[in-house]
Amino acid sequence: MNSGPKLARSGNLTLKDVALEAGVTPMTVSNVLNGRDTEVGAETRERVKATIDRLGYRPHASARRLRSQRSFAIGVLVLDDVPQFLNDPFTTQVVAGISNFATECNYSVLLQGVRSDSLVRVPLLSQVQTDGVCAILSGPQSQRETLLQRLIKLHMPLVLIQERSANDDVCAVRQDDRGGAVEIARYLVSRGASRLMFLAPGQEWPAITERIDGVREVCSEMGADLRLVFCGAETLEDTQRAVRVAIEENGLPDAIMGGNDRMAMAAIQFLDSKGIQVPGEVRVTGFNGFDFAAYSRPSLVTVRSEAYEMGHRAAKELLARIETGQFSASDIVLPVSFIPGNSA
Amino acid sequence: MNSGPKLARSGNLTLKDVALEAGVTPMTVSNVLNGRDTEVGAETRERVKATIDRLGYRPHASARRLRSQRSFAIGVLVLDDVPQFLNDPFTTQVVAGISNFATECNYSVLLQGVRSDSLVRVPLLSQVQTDGVCAILSGPQSQRETLLQRLIKLHMPLVLIQERSANDDVCAVRQDDRGGAVEIARYLVSRGASRLMFLAPGQEWPAITERIDGVREVCSEMGADLRLVFCGAETLEDTQRAVRVAIEENGLPDAIMGGNDRMAMAAIQFLDSKGIQVPGEVRVTGFNGFDFAAYSRPSLVTVRSEAYEMGHRAAKELLARIETGQFSASDIVLPVSFIPGNSA
DNA sequence: CTGTTAGCGCGTTCAA
DNA sequence: TTGAACGCGCTAACAG
Numbered sequence: 001m002n003s004g005p006k007l008a009r010s011g012n013l014t015l016k017d018v019a020l021e022a023g024v025t026p027m028t029v030s031n032v033l034n035g036r037d038t039e040v041g042a043e044t045r046e047r048v049k050a051t052i053d054r055l056g057y058r059p060h061a062s063a064r065r066l067r068s069q070r071s072f073a074i075g076v077l078v079l080d081d082v083p084q085f086l087n088d089p090f091t092t093q094v095v096a097g098i099s100n101f102a103t104e105c106n107y108s109v110l111l112q113g114v115r116s117d118s119l120v121r122v123p124l125l126s127q128v129q130t131d132g133v134c135a136i137l138s139g140p141q142s143q144r145e146t147l148l149q150r151l152i153k154l155h156m157p158l159v160l161i162q163e164r165s166a167n168d169d170v171c172a173v174r175q176d177d178r179g180g181a182v183e184i185a186r187y188l189v190s191r192g193a194s195r196l197m198f199l200a201p202g203q204e205w206p207a208i209t210e211r212i213d214g215v216r217e218v219c220s221e222m223g224a225d226l227r228l229v230f231c232g233a234e235t236l237e238d239t240q241r242a243v244r245v246a247i248e249e250n251g252l253p254d255a256i257m258g259g260n261d262r263m264a265m266a267a268i269q270f271l272d273s274k275g276i277q278v279p280g281e282v283r284v285t286g287f288n289g290f291d292f293a294a295y296s297r298p299s300l301v302t303v304r305s306e307a308y309e310m311g312h313r314a315a316k317e318l319l320a321r322i323e324t325g326q327f328s329a330s331d332i333v334l335p336v337s338f339i340p341g342n343s344a
Numbered sequence: 345m346n347s348g349p350k351l352a353r354s355g356n357l358t359l360k361d362v363a364l365e366a367g368v369t370p371m372t373v374s375n376v377l378n379g380r381d382t383e384v385g386a387e388t389r390e391r392v393k394a395t396i397d398r399l400g401y402r403p404h405a406s407a408r409r410l411r412s413q414r415s416f417a418i419g420v421l422v423l424d425d426v427p428q429f430l431n432d433p434f435t436t437q438v439v440a441g442i443s444n445f446a447t448e449c450n451y452s453v454l455l456q457g458v459r460s461d462s463l464v465r466v467p468l469l470s471q472v473q474t475d476g477v478c479a480i481l482s483g484p485q486s487q488r489e490t491l492l493q494r495l496i497k498l499h500m501p502l503v504l505i506q507e508r509s510a511n512d513d514v515c516a517v518r519q520d521d522r523g524g525a526v527e528i529a530r531y532l533v534s535r536g537a538s539r540l541m542f543l544a545p546g547q548e549w550p551a552i553t554e555r556i557d558g559v560r561e562v563c564s565e566m567g568a569d570l571r572l573v574f575c576g577a578e579t580l581e582d583t584q585r586a587v588r589v590a591i592e593e594n595g596l597p598d599a600i601m602g603g604n605d606r607m608a609m610a611a612i613q614f615l616d617s618k619g620i621q622v623p624g625e626v627r628v629t630g631f632n633g634f635d636f637a638a639y640s641r642p643s644l645v646t647v648r649s650e651a652y653e654m655g656h657r658a659a660k661e662l663l664a665r666i667e668t669g670q671f672s673a674s675d676i677v678l679p680v681s682f683i684p685g686n687s688a
Numbered sequence: 689c690t691g692t693t694a695g696c697g698c699g700t701t702c703a704a
Numbered sequence: 705t706t707g708a709a710c711g712c713g714c715t716a717a718c719a720g
Contacts, residue, residue: 025706027699027700027706027707030698044705060697061467062697063697065406067699069712084436086430086436087433087635092436093428093431095455096428103457106465110453112447113447127402127403128402129406153400269641292636295580295606295636359714372691375715384689385689388690407715410695411695411714411716413696
């Protein structure tokens with residue numbers, strides 16, 4: 001009875017092989033695979049399932065896609081100018097969130113990093129291979145804009161992370177950067193800080209602008225002084241140099257607000273090396289608390305980003321748009337949560 | 345002349361549409377797209393290219409795959425028991441390396457995290473959609489083994505990260521964990537440390553075993569004493585608890601070797617909280633130096649993993665196997681580099 | 689150099 | 705409930 005299936009030339013089994021072996025037609029196998037239980041008898045179904053398992057048959061995704069005009073796949077595009085485009089824990093959490101939600105829904109995820117200097121050779125853009133795209137853009141405005149325009153031209157469901165929606169049919173998922181910044185600034189000012197220093201990356205991007213705006217509002221409202229310090233590439237070295245120069249020129253502030261945790265930790269380390277007490281002489285706060293902030297001493301006052309949740313939500317919106325034709329909203333803002341500590 | 349192409353029902357243009365518009369046959373367009381320059385005249389080629397650009401035509405990847413029986417895609421499978429399967433910087437660097445190499449070669453990358461408790465619903469495994477797979481497995485041996493067996497059954501080109509090759513036709517790309525551990529241990533012992541404590545994760549995995557073996561060798565060779573301390577989930581809390589207990593039971597060692605940087609930094613923080621000088625009273629070293637180790641004070645003595653390079657190399661081997669039928673070697677070991685610091 | 693034909697594996701459609 | 709025909713978009717293999 002088990003005469004062995006006739007192998008397709010590719011070496012992979014096809015529906016037909018399974019059908020032959022199970023003594024049914026290919027359509028029956030297809031119906032079983034796609035859970036159309038009403039179309040096939042229980043006994044037949046079990047027999048087919050057993051045959052599939054026994055032969056180790058796996059459906060050919062491309063054939064299904066071609067036929068159904070649906071990819072059951074989404075693209076994740078990360079614009080970053082360093083090759084290690086997954087260096088940022090924020091990005092990786094978002095990607096994990098997207099990937100897990102997609103997997104739960106039986107969608108595949110195509111991941112691709114893009115550098116702004118090489119927008120050619122991007123399989124995700126130059127071919128039709130996904131039902132939608134989720135883009136995580138970093139870097140200066142003009143570069144983000146270039147890629148964004150290209151994405152919009154694809155006329156494909158599109159979700160942006162940490163951007164503002166450009167267009168009614170583009171969904172943006174972001175966190176409440178402004179609110180988080182307001183909370184931290186109030187915390188500092190209410191504890192007596194009146195001269196604040198905010199460490200910003202050399203390249204401003206939307207989330208940082210939001211944070212700065214929030215701090216500005218609090219400062220003007222509560223009569224505190226705010227100084228922006230730009231820290232180049234946000235590295236330990238760049239940040240420490242910028243902080244040193246700023247302090248030499250303007251003296252010690254009451255508080256240093258890191259635009260993110262890395263910059264805050266660099267500042268703490270710099271102050272420590274100068275024998276300046278944190279928080280005694282200068283309070284320090286971070287932003288975007290991830291695991292590694294826990295290794296700071298003193299422990300960092302910061303706000304936690306729900307980056308994984310953002311990815312999850314972004315994927316959910318994208319699949320909704322693909323399957324129902326619309327997003328639940330075009331601008332989705334997730335809350336952040338204040339993390340107490342003893343650095344401020 | 346520009347009468348507008350007839351749109352395919354899917355809303356996407358097809359080769360045929362472009363051909364019609366350019367006044368050639370679909371085959372000619374296909375030849376242009378695939379760079380078969382000998383098959384088509386220069387003038388025709390330019391006209392076709394212009395038409396493609398003007399119409400914004402993008403080839404349908406699934407159709408090409410189905411026809412050519414090749415995916416031009418590879419899968420990246422990450423086995424991890426937490427949903428945030430991209431939390432580890434080692435993993436993300438590897439993934440970035442794989443992704444970038446693949447993109448350079450016009451391959452797409454399918455990324456999927458898998459938890460050992462849910463090996464069902466893994467599109468990467470249950471469908472035919474890539475030409476090969478690169479697996480990054482973490483967690484206890486038995487779980488890795490289960491997934492590995494499943495991968496092998498797919499009879500698909502397979503590369504493993506940080507494992508030993510199981511099989512002649514499986515390529516393993518790993519780093520010289522043993523050598524790095526030997527170097528660090530020699531450094532410590534030659535500076536007078538004779539009682540060493542090694543912090544290991546609760547779950548042993550191959551790379552950690554290699555490191556322990558290396559340290560053991562040095563200790564027996566140079567007459568030093570080694571104590572293994574298991575730190576549960578490697579978190580800050582777990583590690584500090586384990587270190588505290590070990591010190592209470594056995595007294596201060598001369599040196600604490602972290603199985604990775606996180607555990608080392610947790611130990612430094614613990615010692616600092618007890619007023620114990622590093623490296624004065626206890627030397628501390630790490631392993632797998634990534635960016636965030638730079639934020640340690642005192643700066644961490646560690647070894648740097650070339651994780652990005654490992655990913656690059658893994659992808660290179662995988663594509664070689666796909667395109668030429670064989671790997672350049674089945675066990676590939678990349679060197680690690682010693683990073684000096686003042687924690688030891 | 690261009691045109692024609694055929695078929696990759698699957699799923700829809702209709703007829704039985 | 706099942707069977708047969710057809711075509712999704714593309715490309716290999718030829719014929720002109």
